[in-house]
Amino acid sequence: MNTEKSREILQILQHDSRTTAESIASMIGESVQDVKAGIERLENDGIIKHYSTTVDWEKAGVDKIVAFVDITVVPAREVGFDAIAMRIARHPEVRSAWLVSGGCDLSIMVEAATLKDLANFVAEKIATIDGVSGTNTQFLLRKYKEDNVLFHELEPDNRLVVSP
Amino acid sequence: MSVADNAKDPDLKGLSKTAAQLPQSGIRKFFEIASQMQNVISLGVGEPDFATPWTAREAAIYSIEKGQTTYTSNLGLIELRRELAKLIRRRYAVEYNPDGEILITTGVAQGLDLAARALLDIGDEVLIPEPCFVSYKPCVSLAGGVPVAVETNSSSNFQVATRALDDLVTPRTKAILIGHPSNPTGAVFEKETLMKIVDFACRHGLYIISDEIYDRLTYDGTHTMVAALPRAFERTITLNGFSKTYAMTGWRIGYACAPPEILNTMMKIHSYTMLSAPTPGQKAALDAVRRAEKDALAMAQEYRRRRNIIVNGCNSIGLDCALPGGSFYAFPSIRSSGLSSEQFAERLLYEEQVAVVPGGVFGLGGEGHVRMSYATDGELIKKALERMKRFVDNLSSSDVGMTAKAAR
Ligand SMILES: Cc1ncc(COP(=O)(O)O)c(C=O)c1O
Numbered sequence: 098m099n100t101e102k103s104r105e106i107l108q109i110l111q112h113d114s115r116t117t118a119e120s121i122a123s124m125i126g127e128s129v130q131d132v133k134a135g136i137e138r139l140e141n142d143g144i145i146k147h148y149s150t151t152v153d154w155e156k157a158g159v160d161k162i163v164a165f166v167d168i169t170v171v172p173a174r175e176v177g178f179d180a181i182a183m184r185i186a187r188h189p190e191v192r193s194a195w196l197v198s199g200g201c202d203l204s205i206m207v208e209a210a211t212l213k214d215l216a217n218f219v220a221e222k223i224a225t226i227d228g229v230s231g232t233n234t235q236f237l238l239r240k241y242k243e244d245n246v247l248f249h250e251l252e253p254d255n256r257l258v259v260s261p
Numbered sequence: 262m263s264v265a266d267n268a269k270d271p272d273l274k275g276l277s278k279t280a281a282q283l284p285q286s287g288i289r290k291f292f293e294i295a296s297q298m299q300n301v302i303s304l305g306v307g308e309p310d311f312a313t314p315w316t317a318r319e320a321a322i323y324s325i326e327k328g329q330t331t332y333t334s335n336l337g338l339i340e341l342r343r344e345l346a347k348l349i350r351r352r353y354a355v356e357y358n359p360d361g362e363i364l365i366t367t368g369v370a371q372g373l374d375l376a377a378r379a380l381l382d383i384g385d386e387v388l389i390p391e392p393c394f395v396s397y398k399p400c401v402s403l404a405g406g407v408p409v410a411v412e413t414n415s416s417s418n419f420q421v422a423t424r425a426l427d428d429l430v431t432p433r434t435k436a437i438l439i440g441h442p443s444n445p446t447g448a449v450f451e452k453e454t455l456m457k458i459v460d461f462a463c464r465h466g467l468y469i470i471s472d473e474i475y476d477r478l479t480y481d482g483t484h485t486m487v488a489a490l491p492r493a494f495e496r497t498i499t500l501n502g503f504s505k506t507y508a509m510t511g512w513r514i515g516y517a518c519a520p521p522e523i524l525n526t527m528m529k530i531h532s533y534t535m536l537s538a539p540t541p542g543q544k545a546a547l548d549a550v551r552r553a554e555k556d557a558l559a560m561a562q563e564y565r566r567r568r569n570i571i572v573n574g575c576n577s578i579g580l581d582c583a584l585p586g587g588s589f590y591a592f593p594s595i596r597s598s599g600l601s602s603e604q605f606a607e608r609l610l611y612e613e614q615v616a617v618v619p620g621g622v623f624g625l626g627g628e629g630h631v632r633m634s635y636a637t638d639g640e641l642i643k644k645a646l647e648r649m650k651r652f653v654d655n656l657s658s659s660d661v662g663m664t665a666k667a668a669r
Binding site: 105109120123124125126252254256257258259260261 | 286288291292295296301303305306307308310312394395396444562565566567569570573616618639643
């Protein structure tokens with residue numbers, strides 16, 4: 098399968114990871130077998146990392162505390178930011194971790210069940226790492242969009258049912 | 262109001278005969294039934310299921326906030342005309358002067374009306390390959406012209422045969438009106454077909470009205486712009502718009518391109534009957550050409566995927582369907598059902614709540630087909646196909662289906 102078709106598979110799965118190999122095959126004009134093999138290769142090569150679901154937890158009645166923590170770091174010789182970044186990223190509370198430009202060095206997204214858990218995590222596990230010189234925690238108040246999905250705007254189909 | 266006021270004045274004269282003779286759109290009836298029903302999956306919709314790219318919507322909001330709510334020049338916003346000239350030069354290597362060869366219209370619908378009125382005198386004939394978009398014939402009739410249908414068929418992939426044109430041309434023939442990629446068949450005219458049409462037009466001194474509103478929804482290969490073909494420019498009115506490419510149906514913005522004399526005549530009519538196309542729509546359109554290219558490509562790609570699903574689906578349930586090269590319609594044959602296209606569509610709607618449009622309403626060559634729009638969410642298309650499979654299976658096992666077949 099050529100690169101273009103592989104990329105198209107990636108696009109389709111990123112949009113909806115439940116799209117079946119049968120559907121994808123039909124969409125891009127390849128055999129089901131080839132699509133299955135292609136997806137397996139993308140998984141094995143670590144290009145497809147993981148399949149997950151975008152959930153509106155608030156609607157599900159589950160309270161979660163989410164915060165974005167900006168971290169400034171004193172980079173270490175030879176390993177730069179990577180060693181500290183990985184040390185932080187390995188915690189299951191950390192949903193995402195990025196090296197960024199601007200006022201801070203690392204930016205992480207942390208999730209916890211309660212405010213206290215989250216505050217403790219940042220204070221005890223992040224701020225205390227050697228090389229972390231500062232943290233700035235911002236709590237998430239409301240989600241408008243995640244993974245390309247708008248959370249609060251239902252867009253009904255207003256079109257006439259039959260039209261020229 | 263008293264009863265007496267309500268009584269009809271016997272001396273009151275009748276409405277326009279031309280208008281009275283226009284047929285009711287065959288689509289209307291299905292709209293009436295389908296809109297009364299619950300749980301309908303509609304494959305009968307002739308417009309994108311996407312909302313207009315946000316960048317364009319936002320640009321219109323901004324322009325309204327700034328109070329840009331006046332008329333524009335009759336020709337339309339000069340910035341928009343310049344962008345379109347650039348776009349056409351880039352895509353098709355055709356030069357249209359934004360100052361006198363491009364007119365912003367209130368949709369291609371108005372472009373068709375203007376083209377017909379600019380070209381036709383009473384009794385002038387216009388050749389129209391069918392099946393075709395439902396507005397073509399009425400636009401010609403309302404301009405005083407006489408539409409002359411040229412039948413095309415699925416057996417020849419809905420290409421126009423020069424022989425058919427030669428048979429129908431008369432000294433009164435003034436123009437040929439084509440739409441490609443096609444609503445309803447999805448057919449793309451091959452370059453050779455278009456060259457033959459141009460050659461035919463040249464031989465008889467005819468104009469060509471070319472509705473290319475689906476040019477950007479061409480899935481295999483590239484679209485051929487008629488005006489780009491040798492000898493075509495001076496006789497061709499190109500109509501295009503924002504409705505399909507940028508999912509902007511409700512904004513009512515299109516454009517016409519033609520040599521100065523034709524365009525100026527269209528503009529004159531436009532200046533009396535429309536003044537200018539809606540200003541917020543023009544602002545949105547301007548932003549769309551400048552910034553929504555990526556959105557346009559993404560939508561086209563999504564249609565292409567759905568096209569493959571719908572065509573494979575139709576073929577697998579026994580409805581022969583060629584792969585349409587463009588637009589967002591599949592036009593499968595329903596002859597195996599033994600029903601007329603209208604019976605098929607009506608029963609499918611009542612029995613399985615799937616709305617499609619019977620091919621007969623699009624003119625000659627349409628009977629025996631239904632139009633299925635894939636401007637519909639992929640999951641819904643799959644569900645509709647499941648329902649259609651059940652419908653087709655029931656037909657072939659039921660007596661009614663068999664008798665209908667035997668009767669043929
Ligand atoms: C072939 C064709 N031409 C013209 C139109 C009308 O387009 P507009 O919205 O630009 O008036 C349509 C819309 O369905 C169409 O399918």
